[in-house]
Amino acid sequence: MRKKEREIKDRKDIDGIIRRCRVCHLAMCDEGQPYVVPLNFGYDDRFLYFHAALEGRKVDIIKRNNRVGFEFDILHDIVTAERACDWGAKYESVMGSGTAEIVDDADAKKEALQCIMRQYGSDANDFSDEILKKTLILRVRIIEISGKAKK
Numbered sequence: 001m002r003k004k005e006r007e008i009k010d011r012k013d014i015d016g017i018i019r020r021c022r023v024c025h026l027a028m029c030d031e032g033q034p035y036v037v038p039l040n041f042g043y044d045d046r047f048l049y050f051h052a053a054l055e056g057r058k059v060d061i062i063k064r065n066n067r068v069g070f071e072f073d074i075l076h077d078i079v080t081a082e083r084a085c086d087w088g089a090k091y092e093s094v095m096g097s098g099t100a101e102i103v104d105d106a107d108a109k110k111e112a113l114q115c116i117m118r119q120y121g122s123d124a125n126d127f128s129d130e131i132l133k134k135t136l137i138l139r140v141r142i143i144e145i146s147g148k149a150k151k
Contacts, residue, residue, distance in 0.1 A: 015045060018043050025037070028058065049116055050138040051136070068098055068140055070095065077089065
């Protein structure tokens with residue numbers, strides 16, 4: 001990291017940023033080309049969870065290459081100035097990499113969906129068997145993670 005004073009080293013602080021975020025940008029590599037999607041997510045300190053349709057580009061890519069990147073950010077304020085090059089932003093961000101896998105077990109799918117619901121402040125857990133059959137869960141095992149902030 002170029003500006004070491006902005007690095008967040010405490011994992012609790014990094015976790016706090018993730019818990020306050022509402023969107024995760026998941027990055028994949030589609031036959032040599034980057035592909036990034038904004039997703040709702042769940043987080044349990046070790047894994048990220050995403051729900052998806054049973055088929056689609058994201059699922060096809062993961063099946064070919066399960067290495068992913070992810071990014072979270074919170075923009076607090078735009079800092080204006082007289083000169084264009086003096087503008088800036090106050091923010092917090094987290095980025096990292098991991099490996100994605102498809103979760104097939106019905107109980108594990110329910111737990112993942114509950115984790116996603118908790119991220120958005122709900123304890124809902126009424127996932128029918130029909131919904132579970134139509135829902136694909138991606139679980140990302142976090143390998144690397146780092147945080148950065150300008151306050």
